[in-house]
Amino acid sequence: METLSQAITSCVSIPYSSSSFLVRSHGLSSLILRKPRSPANPSLTSSSRSSSFTRASAVEHSKSSVSIDLSDPNWKTKYEREFEQRFSIPHITDVFPDAEAIRSTFCLKMRSPTEDFVGGYPSDEEWHGYINNNDRVLLKVISYSSPTSAGAECIDSDCSWVEQWIHRAGPREKIYFRPEQVKAAIITCGGLCPGLNDVIRHIVITLEIYGVKNIVGIPFGYKGFSDKDLTEMPLSRKVVQNIHLSGGSLLGVSRGGPSVSEIVDSMEERGINMLFVLGGNGTHAGANAIHNECRKRKMKVAVVGVPKTIDNDILHMDKTFGFDTAVEEAQRAINSAYIEAHSAYHGIGIVKLMGRNSGFIAMQASLASGQVDICLIPEVPFNIHGPNGVLKHLKYLIETKGSAVICVAEGAGQNLLEKTNAKDASGNTILGDFGVHIQQETKKYFKEVSIPVDVKYIDPTYMIRAVRANASDGILCTVLGQNAVHGAFAGYSGITVGIINTHYAYLPIPEVIAYPKSVDPNSRMWHRCLTSTGQPDFI
Numbered sequence: 395m396e397t398l399s400q401a402i403t404s405c406v407s408i409p410y411s412s413s414s415f416l417v418r419s420h421g422l423s424s425l426i427l428r429k430p431r432s433p434a435n436p437s438l439t440s441s442s443r444s445s446s447f448t449r450a451s452a453v454e455h456s457k458s459s460v461s462i463d464l465s466d467p468n469w470k471t472k473y474e475r476e477f478e479q480r481f482s483i484p485h486i487t488d489v490f491p492d493a494e495a496i497r498s499t500f501c502l503k504m505r506s507p508t509e510d511f512v513g514g515y516p517s518d519e520e521w522h523g524y525i526n527n528n529d530r531v532l533l534k535v536i537s538y539s540s541p542t543s544a545g546a547e548c549i550d551s552d553c554s555w556v557e558q559w560i561h562r563a564g565p566r567e568k569i570y571f572r573p574e575q576v577k578a579a580i581i582t583c584g585g586l587c588p589g590l591n592d593v594i595r596h597i598v599i600t601l602e603i604y605g606v607k608n609i610v611g612i613p614f615g616y617k618g619f620s621d622k623d624l625t626e627m628p629l630s631r632k633v634v635q636n637i638h639l640s641g642g643s644l645l646g647v648s649r650g651g652p653s654v655s656e657i658v659d660s661m662e663e664r665g666i667n668m669l670f671v672l673g674g675n676g677t678h679a680g681a682n683a684i685h686n687e688c689r690k691r692k693m694k695v696a697v698v699g700v701p702k703t704i705d706n707d708i709l710h711m712d713k714t715f716g717f718d719t720a721v722e723e724a725q726r727a728i729n730s731a732y733i734e735a736h737s738a739y740h741g742i743g744i745v746k747l748m749g750r751n752s753g754f755i756a757m758q759a760s761l762a763s764g765q766v767d768i769c770l771i772p773e774v775p776f777n778i779h780g781p782n783g784v785l786k787h788l789k790y791l792i793e794t795k796g797s798a799v800i801c802v803a804e805g806a807g808q809n810l811l812e813k814t815n816a817k818d819a820s821g822n823t824i825l826g827d828f829g830v831h832i833q834q835e836t837k838k839y840f841k842e843v844s845i846p847v848d849v850k851y852i853d854p855t856y857m858i859r860a861v862r863a864n865a866s867d868g869i870l871c872t873v874l875g876q877n878a879v880h881g882a883f884a885g886y887s888g889i890t891v892g893i894i895n896t897h898y899a900y901l902p903i904p905e906v907i908a909y910p911k912s913v914d915p916n917s918r919m920w921h922r923c924l925t926s927t928g929q930p931d932f933i
């Protein structure tokens with residue numbers, strides 16, 4: 395890896411912020427840059443990086459990061475142009491310049507259903523409520539006045555305001571698919587997540603409103619494309635009407651599966667020309683590869699992702715669906731741990747929550763519950779033993795409060811466990827069980843110091859993942875599902891949909907999975923969490 399001074403010569407790559415390093419660049423006053431995060435899932439990243447401030451690319455054809463010469467008087471315009479390029483979204487006309495656009499069959503004013511779409515496309519009102527293709531959403535909304543402001547993400551030493559616009563999601567007036575010629579498929583991959591059924595339901599409902607009759611579900615993730623024993627599930631409003639009332643996925647999920655070319659072979663055989671892919675970063679890497687393969691084969695197909703990750707580790711989005719529900723549900727586990735700990739003599743409650751690389755659930759659930767004394771996440775290093783270790787503080791809590799609650803994210807403290815190198819079917823590293831480890835270490839430690847403690851350990855992972863979406867996630871899923879369909883009909887492919895600064899936007903897949911989003915230890919939110927728990931640094 396290059397040193398900082400090697401990386402910062404006349405160019406800097408963005409993003410960076412005030413939090414970690416003070417460096418000098420050519421002809422400029424001091425710049426303070428954020429240390430680049432090391433990608434937590436190396437299997438998703440390319441091995442080469444052009445500079446230590448350049449993002450690793452997640453998938454083939456990932457767009458390069460913006461690098462800019464700050465001594466160029468036009469750097470701002472150049473940056474904005476490069477940003478626009480990076481966040482441009484692939485369209486069917488890139489490959490089929492002559493693709494015909496027709497009036498949308500998704501009518502916002504005239505709601506009477508039409509049976510025959512040939513020449514019968516409604517919607518010629520003046521006000522139509524469609525999204526203009528040039529509508530944009532602002533990605534960053536804070537103008538920082540100084541690099542020392544909390545959470546500052548500055549490009550130059552003055553924190554100059556630079557506009558970063560992304561594409562607004564929603565129905566377009568012109569569409570690139572005739573509904574009667576569409577065969578749409580929906581697939582859910584990876585682990586479960588509250589809200590999967592809500593998204594499936596709204597994709598189906600919206601497709602039907604456009605006039606699509608041929609809608610299928612591919613069972614058990616990408617595996618469903620290759621396993622001959624798994625048959626497509628015909629979907630309609632009738633089939634999906636009540637599926638959101640229960641958790642899980644109507645279609646089933648899986649990890650691993652066939653190669654991208656096998657998947658695209660199968661899509662060709664089945665005549666699928668719209669594919670809606672619900673999943674996390676792995677699934678999206680797959681979706682992007684499918685999109686590229688379809689382009690290579692000159693197939694007129696729209697591949698649209700809907701980010702599903704309970705861990706909330708997808709870049710740029712306010713949150714991903716299921717996360718809110720997970721936090722709410724996680725609080726129940728924390729509350730149980732608190733009650734157990736509080737009701738026992740020298741009680742210690744330990745709760746392990748999901749979060750392979752990112753501690754969002756643990757942080758938010760700790761904040762929401764107000765009952766956690768120690769929150770441990772993968773992003774923040776800590777020691778268990780020693781004068782500043784977790785156990786020393788735990789002893790202090792037992793002596794002063796009489797009980798304590800610890801909330802750990804599953805990816806926390808992996809450096810303290812023995813590595814197994816085991817992988818799941820998708821190639822994700824199987825983590826050591828830090829929850830069990832800290833439970834055992836706690837028991838051992840208090841035995842050594844001869845203080846009786848009553849340790850209760852709760853791992854609610856699968857109980858949390860299996861619940862149905864709460865109201866807030868239900869709404870999010872509904873809008874994401876609808877927008878996924880609007881994006882496909884508008885002719886976009888290789889895109890995903892997310893909520894950004896409370897608005898809905900389409901983003902090119904590589905940009906959202908370049909690396910897993912993680913909790914910034916210098917963020918206001920993590921500091922709020924520390925204020926709430928009152929925990930010291932454990933190093």
Ligand SMILES: Nc1ncnc2c1ncn2[C@@H]1O[C@H](COP(=O)(O)OP(=O)(O)OP(=O)(O)O)[C@@H](O)[C@H]1O
Binds near residue numbers: 438583615677681702
């Ligand atoms: N780089 C990749 N290229 C193509 N397909 C991939 C890639 N990474 C993962 N996949 C496929 O995507 C599917 C889901 O991947 P994975 O099991 O990692 O879950 P995920 O989508 O990241 O969701 P979760 O958040 O639950 O882990 C698997 O079928 C896997 O084979």
Ligand SMILES: O=P(O)(O)OC[C@H]1O[C@](O)(CO)[C@@H](O)[C@@H]1O
Binds near residue numbers: 585703704705859
């Ligand atoms: O047991 P499974 O299905 O592999 O899923 C576990 C993983 O799924 C996640 O919940 C992400 O979906 C991670 O937090 C966790 O490591």
Ligand SMILES: [Mg+2]
Binds near residue numbers: 584674675676
């Ligand atoms: Mg993943």
